[in-house]
Each structure stands twice: as C-alpha cells, then as structure tokens.
Amino acid sequence: MAVSVDEAVSAGPVPKHAPPTRRRSGRGRAIVEVALLTVLAVVMLFPVLWMIETSIKENRDVYAVPAKFFDFDVTLDHYRDVFVSSGLSVSFLNSVIVAGASTVLATVLGVPAAWAYSRFTLKAKKDQLFFILSTRFMPPVVVVIPIFLMYRYIGLIDSALGLILIYTAFNVPFTIWMMKGFVDEVPAEYEDAAMLDGYTRLQAFRKFTLPLLVPGIAATAVFALIFSWNEFVFAIFLTSSDEVRTAPPAIAGLIGGTTVDWGLVAASSVVFALPVLIFAYLVRKHLVAGVTLGAVRR
Amino acid sequence: MGTVAAHGLRKSFGKVQALDGVTLDVPNGAFFVVLGPSGAGKTTTLRAIAGLEKLDAGSVRLDGRDATADTPAERDLAMVFQSYALYPRRTAYENIASPLRARRSSSSEIAAAVDRVASLLHIERLLQRRPAQLSGGEMQRVALARALVRSPRAFLMDEPLTNLDLKLRVEMRTELTRIHRSLGATFVYVTNDQVEALSMADQVAVLKEGKVQQVGTPTEVYERPANQWVAGFVGSPPISLLACHAEGDRLVGADGWTLPRPRWTTAEDGRALMLGLRAEDLSVEQRGDASLPGEVYGLEPLGDRTVVDVRVGTEILKVKARPTITGTPGERLQVTVDLDRAHLFDAGTGLSLSQAGR
C-alpha cells in the first residue's frame, strides 16, 4: 500500500509541478497530500463499498437501473443464504481447514529450518537459500498441469490433503525466508548461554529463542494464511466436488449460470474477506514490527 | 577439581585464521588470564573451551579427560559472556536460577543458592528486575551471579569488566579476586586490559593473531617479555623502543647515541637490535654512567607521577619522574638508563635476546 501511495504521488502527469508542491508551506502541502490520499482511498475502496452495499440490498435494488447508492432497502437475506441454502458453508469450512492446516504445517516445518539456516554453517548456504527462494519466482499457475497429473497418479486429486500439501509447499519457502530474518535478530548467545546452563541445543532453541520469535511467527503465519485462504488457481484445478472445494472456487462458481444472484455473491465475498481482515487487524502491531524487523538489519 | 587444557586449537572463519594453534594449560584453582588486543582470538578460545565452536583442529581436555567431542552441557563449565547474554524476558532471579533449573534442582535448593550468590554480589534488591531495567554494572553482576550460582569445573569469563566505568571496574577487580580466593575454583579470564591481567592473574597467556606469544606469571611477562610485541603490549606507559646495534662493548643507536653494552647480551656485532626501556628504568633526575642525551618533548602529569616525553634523535622515550618535576619543551637533559633492566630484541624476528644471561 505504501508503495502505491508513493507512486501515485510522484508519478503525476506533469513532473515539473512536483518541486513547487514540495516547497509549499506545511499546511499547503498537507492539503495536497490529504486530497491525493482521499482520491486514492475512494478509488481503492469503492469496489469494497459496492460489494458491501450489494450484500445488504434487496434483490430489487441490486438490479435497479440507475444504481441506488443510498436509498435502498436493507436486508440480511443474502447472508442467511450464504450459510443456509447455498451450500457455501461447506466451502468455508473447507477453506478454514485447508488454510489452517497448511499454515500450521508450513510454520512447524519452516521455523526450525529458518533457525538452522540462521545458526549453523552449512555447505553452500547461500545457494541453498537462493534455491528455496527461487521456488517463488514463477507464478504457481505454471506448474499446475504437472501437479494435476502427479496428483491424479497418486490419488490426491479432489482431496483436502492435496490442497494442504501444495499450499504447504508454497508457504514453507516463504516461511523460511521471512523467519530467517527474525531469527537473525535474536542473538545466538542466548542459546550459547542456555547450553552452558545445561540445556541441549534444541531445548535452548525451544525455551529461549522460540518465545522471542512469537511476533515474527504471528506475522509470517498471517501471510501464509492469507495466501492459502485466497488461493484460487490450484483450488479450481485440483478439486471438483462441492464437498472438497474451498471458498474461492465455490464463490466463483456462483457466477456463470443464466442468472447470477449478485446479492449472494457479494455476501459470500464479504464473509470470505472478513476473517483475513480481522486476523490481520488483531496482529497488526506484529505485522508492522515484523516486516520492519525482518527487513532492517541493525 | 578443575583443570582445563587446550592443545593446538585451530579455527578459521572464512579467510580469517582466528586461532592458529593455541595451547593453554590451566592448573586447578588458577586465576588464568588470557590477554590480547581486540581480534586476537580470545573469545574464540573461550568458546572453543566451552564447546560452542567447532574446531578445525586441536583438543580440549577437562580434568585430564578428552572433552573435545562433548556438548557444552556435558563439559560442566560456566561462562560469563562479553555481552552478558542475559535472557531478556526473564527476571534477574530467573536468569541466575537458569543453570540450576536446567539441572533440575528443587525450588528450595534454587532459592537458597540464588540468595547466597545474590548476597555475595550485593544484588539482592535487583532480583525481580528484567535485564532492560538494569544498568551495565548491574547486568554484569547478574551475569556473574548466573555463573557463580553453581560449582562448575571452571569459570570462563569473557571481558566481564570491559563495559564498566573505571571506578566500578577497579572495585570489581578486587571483588573478583576475593571471590576467586574464597571459592578456590579455576578461572579462565579473558581481557584486553593489561592492568587487569597483571593485577588479577596467577598466570597470563598473551595472545596475538590467534597465537600464544608467552605464558607466565604477571611478573615474568612484565619483566621478561618473550618478544618485542609482548613488551610493547604489556605495561603502561608503553615501553620505549630504540633501534641500535652492538659494536664491541658499546651499543650504538641509529641516531648516533652510544651506551655501554649490557653484560648479559650475546648478540654479535652489527646485528640489528631493538633496545626496550621501560619508563621506570629511566630517569631524568639521577646521574649514572649510562645515559642518553635528549630534550624535553612534553610532560604528562598523572597525579602520583609525571611521565616525561624525551626526544632522543628522532625517537621519543617515556621517562617516569616525580610528580613535581618541571621542564619546558626543548630543554636539554640527560636520561639515565638502568641497563640491567633493559631489554634487547632482534629487530628482524622481534624475539628477546635478554633471557639467556638473566
């Protein structure tokens, strides 16, 4: 977000105007900034607002031309439909299971790996880390066909386990990279001291370093969770039955019949977006601390 | 019991040879100081003894038994880290209790042991604070307490006093010596401060660039430095070094001065030498037959004494004098040399040529 704000401010149509803006008095500059940010916020938030509005409009008002912004009738019917008649509740449950399990797995595997990469001298450590990162260079969609074929061969197609494994595979490298930054920040001497106290190396990690990593783990897990929760391409290719499908393909599946129940689509989208928003809000302090901690070397 | 013996320790970090064959023999109950400048490999030596560093070569024996492959916990040592490494989330009490918790002592034993060591180090009122709420000197005491709470085979201390202000450092020196005496335990103590080394040690090992330069009592290291580098590193003000060579029964300086050749040196004529003279073995007040002509370059009053910088030719001699001495720069004078206490080094190898005759 911060990046896009900067770009929006500096990439004005007439670059010559930028210096006068900078030189303006504090108040004038603040007004320009607020105006630009307001425009930006409106542009970015409009689709979200529209989605929320649609989700609480009576069907009549959803399809009204011209569109009604303020004077529509409010209803929660669409939300009831999401959980009762549409069958989407199964998809949401699947999403919770798949995203939750893959995040837990990626954390359990990635955090110790990050610790090892941070603490030990390994042969070709830099190359190994680069290889791990390189798995994230290409878009996942590139490998979806081979994975589909492999999954069909070993019977993981159309299973929650299949999705959990593929999401874990994508989240582990991310977790290792992100967590290595956090582990690097914790002095290794705490573990050295603990080992002299009489603990084993693993006990030293668990009792002394791990508690200091909790904010970093929370931040990393939120990112992994958001990735798994939002993932669409693998979900739609690797699953087909309604009992296994996660929410993104299931919601997408609502669009495409002869008539589209936009109220239901909007309501399910809101329900889909909420958990991530709430979770990110709860750990927002750790997120910011985490991102800066991991990035800035002292 | 607590003997620590390191033999031929070698360790490199990439291109840096941190330890280049370090051998130390620490007898039971000794206050053994490893002295060297920053980067000499002191910390690496301690970490190798503690089992925290994987060695390229060499062995560590504890109480006569090969411990090279043992884990740090198995070695039964305690270490005070240069950075203290106090656990940030735990109170001072919990930090001090940690070695006992790791070894599954009962909570009544722990409470008794922590109380004992807390009163030994006068930190009773700090026990409920976290490291962030402690000053440098207090953290240092807590770190010491964490080591002293147990009776390990030996205590390893990595520059524990370096981060303290001077007054506290002098106090803690005395206190540590007292603790060492009352415990009768083996201390391996690392420092870059030669005053600390000379005042606290039974034995000093002088380390430079991963190599032991000399091992001996503080007196030996001070009075009979094995080479020019040790002579220059130990002692304050630093020893003055003058280039010269022997010619018959005279020493002839590069600047043309001459002194009687000391009886004890065996150096052949013409060999390039360095004459090492300590400030207290020089005088601007007494008269003697061995003296050098010079002029006052500067005065450095230090309270109990004044160090006079005397220019001899192109070199500066540091001369100890009484505190009331006066002099103006440029004033000519004679510096009397106590040749029996002078040092001669081979200018090429730096090795001492004084040992043989003394």
Ligand SMILES: Nc1ncnc2c1ncn2[C@@H]1O[C@H](COP(=O)(O)OP(=O)(O)O)[C@@H](O)[C@H]1O
């Ligand atoms: N973990 C490390 N990685 C790379 N170089 C190191 C490491 N530890 C020590 N060194 C290098 O080894 C040499 C000796 O270091 P050290 O034992 O810490 O010296 P001292 O404690 O005497 O100041 C130094 O040149 C230092 O830079």
Ligand SMILES: [Mg+2]
């Ligand atoms: Mg050090």
